[in-house]
Amino acid sequence: KAKVAILISGKGSNMAALLYASRAADCPYEVVLVASDKPSAPGLDLARGEGVPTFALSSKGMQREEHDAAMEAAVQSSGARYIALAGYMRILSAGLVERWAGRMLNIHPSLLPAYKGLDTHARALAAGDRHGGCSVHLVTAVLDDGEVLAQTPVAILPDDTAVTLAERVLIAEHQLYPRTLADWVKRDMDAN
Numbered sequence: 375k376a377k378v379a380i381l382i383s384g385k386g387s388n389m390a391a392l393l394y395a396s397r398a399a400d401c402p403y404e405v406v407l408v409a410s411d412k413p414s415a416p417g418l419d420l421a422r423g424e425g426v427p428t429f430a431l432s433s434k435g436m437q438r439e440e441h442d443a444a445m446e447a448a449v450q451s452s453g454a455r456y457i458a459l460a461g462y463m464r465i466l467s468a469g470l471v472e473r474w475a476g477r478m479l480n481i482h483p484s485l486l487p488a489y490k491g492l493d494t495h496a497r498a499l500a501a502g503d504r505h506g507g508c509s510v511h512l513v514t515a516v517l518d519d520g521e522v523l524a525q526t527p528v529a530i531l532p533d534d535t536a537v538t539l540a541e542r543v544l545i546a547e548h549q550l551y552p553r554t555l556a557d558w559v560k561r562d563m564d565a566n
């Protein structure tokens with residue numbers, strides 16, 4: 375199976391979705407590392423409980439390049455060929471992104487190219503959109519700008535708040551990310 379490292383900053387529900395999907399016999403990837411810039415990220419406990427190696431390093435007081443280098447070293451020593459960003463809330467340095475070009479994916483809670491960056495659900499609501507949604511895309515040096523691999527639109531309901539919409543989009547994320555990552559690594563492995 376293709377080895378994947380997952381980077382998280384928080385709850386890690388997408389990481390959990392990726393991990394549990396990987397346990398299916400026909401899944402083409404396995405999770406070899408969960409790494410975080412937040413040592414207290416709840417997702418790290420879940421990963422440990424599931425027997426997945428973890429790495430945590432706070433970015434406090436570190437230069438971006440220095441922190442990225444330490445994260446990348448942990449990923450390299452895990453043997454991962456792919457990186458899945460799953461609620462990793464730090465911008466990565468250009469060098470790191472370039473080294474992993476085509477092998478680093480991210481999930482973003484909007485229908486890209488709409489609403490790059492933060493507060494995606496509040497912005498969709500304020501604009502009167504009929505749909506929010508989520509996108510899985512390749513990571514490039516420009517924030518939330520790489521090729522979109524797959525998306526799921528999620529209907530906005532009359533009483534939605536940013537919180538209720540986020541909850542529903544998250545359900546869609548948990549379906550979309552494992553399937554898209556599986557398709558991508560299958561395609562990439564066949565090509566290489």
Ligand code: GAR
Binds near residue numbers: 384387461491544
């Ligand atoms: C998810 O909604 C993800 O799309 C979003 O953060 C949440 C993480 O939840 N990511 C971004 O906003 C990236 N800029 P999780 O930790 O439960 O997976």
